[in-house]
Each structure stands twice: as structure tokens, then as C-alpha cells.
Amino acid sequence: MSLSHSRMPEGNPRPSCLPVLAESGLHEFFAEHEADSAAPGALALMLAAGSRDGAWLWVRHEPQGRETGLPYPSGLAELGLSPAAVLFFRAQDVASALQAGLEGARCAALGAVIIELRGEAKAYDLVASRRLSLAGRTCGVPVVMVRLGASPVPSAAHTRWQVRALPSRPLAAKAPGPPGFELSLLRARNGREGVLIHVEWDRDARQFIPRSPLGTDLPARRAAPVSGAVVPVPLHRPGAPDVWRHAG
Template sequence: MPSSSEVTLAALRKAISGLDPDVPGRGADLFQFGVPALDAALGGGLACGALHEIYARAAQDEAAASGFGLALALRAAHGRSILWARQDLVDVEAGGLYGDGLAAFGADPKRLLVVRARDPTGVLRAAAEAARCAALGAALVEIWSEPKALDLKASRRLALAAGVSGVTVVMIRLGASPAPSAATSRWSVSASASTPLEANAPGRPAFDAALLRHRAGLGPRTWRVEWDRDRASFEFAPLSRAVVSVPAHGPAAADAGAPWRRAG
């Protein structure tokens, strides 16, 4: 009798095998943030068909890291489907995905395939399947802490699979510190104060994104950007006032319109 993990993987293979690979956007070497100066600093953008890592700078920045990762995946996917593999512990520690919030962020829930696994090994298996499926636009991977299963060899396997298929893999690291990997770029992300909209309405999601490493040899640097859901693009956000830290799990976090909410 097959194990539950084998049944889950079989279902995942069946789901992604039904996707249409012949969608415009395949074959691009780079995907862009949508901010000309930022993209120019990155040599035109970030590599498609590669592994990119995003670390939450602190515990209160977990939602920001996930939001930044989702935004990168949306940029890389060019309208194609995205597979999101999450460890169950991420839901417990950082909050579960929320459909209305995802839609408000600009992510069409119909284009998201969400896979949940109990342990890091299960998440990595799902990520490997996604990285090999050329019909996907991107794969998001969320793993909690620093499991032994996610070593340099595991990251190399993901990077190699992504390079063959052209699927961009964005790995979101929560509760972890930067470590050696095969990632093409590595980022540290924290939440930032957004610019209020008309009538003092809540502003767009804002991030302080620090580039820690880039295989092209680019030096560390930091940008402050906001996410425009209508254009599905980033843009620079000038800092007009002091940044105030936001409670990680308090009412302010809930009011910010994050596409995930704390469960339990």
C-alpha cells in the first residue's frame, strides 16, 4: 500500500501535468522588478529558471518576506500558474494563507497550486516536482528554521532542475539565518512604512529589500520598494517619515491587508 506522501506526490504530478506549457512568457532569460533603476543595477533583472532565496530579517518580518517572495514569483510567472509549497509549521508560526488577501495582493487564487507538507523533506519533494515542470511559471517554497534536509546539495538539485525547465524557484526562509546555497540571489527583507493613499487610506505593501548575494558579483545594497497590485509591479517608495516597527501578530499586522492571517 502506498504511503500518504506517495499518494500526495502522485496527486501533485497529476495536477501539474494538466497545465498548458504553451503560454507566452516562456523563454525569457530575466524577469524584472519593474523599476528601471533597480533592474539596471541588477544587470537587467533577476534570472529566470534559477533559485532565489529570501530571508525574513526578524521574526516580525515573516509576512513581509512571504509577500516579497510572492511578488517576485508573480513577476517571474508572467501570468502562468504558481505552485506554493509550505511546511505545516509555517502556518503555525507565521500564519496561514488567506484567499481574499491573496486576491487583494494581486495574486489570482485560481493560478495558485498550494501544497502543504508536514516536514521539510515533503516540502522539498514537492518543490523538486515543481522545479521540473516547465508548465509552471514559478514555484514558491516556504520552510521553517534550518532543517538538515535543506543543505547545499538539496539547493543544488533545485537550482539544476530550475535551470533545465526554466521554472523560477523562490525559496522563503523563515526563522533562519543566511547560509551557503546554490541560490543565484539572496535577499534579506523587512517590512517598511508605506505611503498613505488618498483620504489617508492604508498604503501599498512596502519592503526594505537588501541584496545579500548575487552570482554575477554585485555588491550588497538595499532598496525600499512598494508593490503595486494593479500593475503587478514594484516601484520606488521615497521615505518621507520615520519607520515605526509594526507588531508581528497584533491588530496593526491584520489591518495591513497581508495575504495571510494567523490561524488558531
């Protein structure tokens, strides 16, 4: 699967089996479940590491720390991502998170901009997303908007993905293996909704390898990911009765 390559990003694009960020502009990642909160942010950083050189601006809305914890540099390093390449921005509110993200999207020297917002964010509307998208396209910077505990609202994003953790391949003595993810494409500009991708992160090669969704067998490393058009998974809606209890 591949998105249209209407405009290749500047810098050094690397071949990847997951060309999610091949196109600069705005992409949205939603977490399927609250326990998946760490997955979209990590996935965005992995994609950024796999697609372009340059530092990454990681904008995080402050209340995020209460629910999902604070970013842990050692954990970033353990994923094969360079913590030194991250400009970490602590936003006090949604408006400043969007402002900082916009500043980042206008800086062509950045590899990617990742904005994490928790909960419904009124300030992130059609206008704000259009601004981010335009700035990212003009400067060739991919912008990833990670939304946690929120349901999608109309936006100018190129693609909207739902991310969930995939059971990992067990290692010896039933130890959890490398992280696996399932991405389902909820919406895309070019109308390829329903694409489902299963990948595993190889921290040594700093790239994704395709895998089967079941997590028991190890597929051979193939050039193309396992993907196909399947029925999109209904999105988890936080408004519905939920057993999750918020921190604080």
C-alpha cells in the same frame, strides 16, 4: 540594477523594475524580523506574478501556520494576485517540501515555485539547493526559497535577499498605504552584494514601483528603481537573545 540575463525564462517574460527573478534558478529570501514573516512569501508571489505567466506552486511547511497563520486567499486577491493560479502544497516535513519543490521546478509549465521553510532545516543543504537550482535552470522555472527564523547556510542559490517591510505611504486620515518592501542583496553569484532596493507594490498594475525608503514622500514613477551599493544590513540571527516568543 540587473542580474545577468544568461538565460531568459520560457513563457512570457514581463518587463519589471525588479528583475530579481529574471534568471531562472534558485533565489533565497530571508525575513529580517519575525514580524516580517508574511513579507518574503508575498514578495515572492508578487515577483512571480510580475515576471512570468503560468500557475505558481506554493510549498509551505506545515508548522508555518502556527507562527505566521495560514495563507489567506482573500488577502492574496486583495494584493491583485490571482488565488486561482496557486497550487498550494502542504508539506508535513522539510524533506517532502523539498521533494515537492523539486517536482515543481521540473515542470516547465509553472510560472514559479515558492518554498517556505521555517526554522533551521538540515535537509536543505548544498546538495538539495543544487538540485533545486539545476532543475529550475534546466526547465526555466524560477525557484524562490523563503526562509523564516533561520540564518543563511551555504547553498547553491543564485541570489540571497533579505526582505523587510517598509513603512507605507500614509493615505488620508493616517491609514496605512500600499505595502512597501526593502530588499537587500546579501549574496549574488555575480558578486553584486550590498544592493539595496526600495519598492512599493501597485496592486492595480500588478507591478512594483520604486519609492524612497522614508515613506513620507511619493517619488515620481521612474523607469529605474532607486538603488545603489550601500553597506549590507547585518542579518537578524534567531540564535541571539531574542524577545520573540514562539507560538504553541
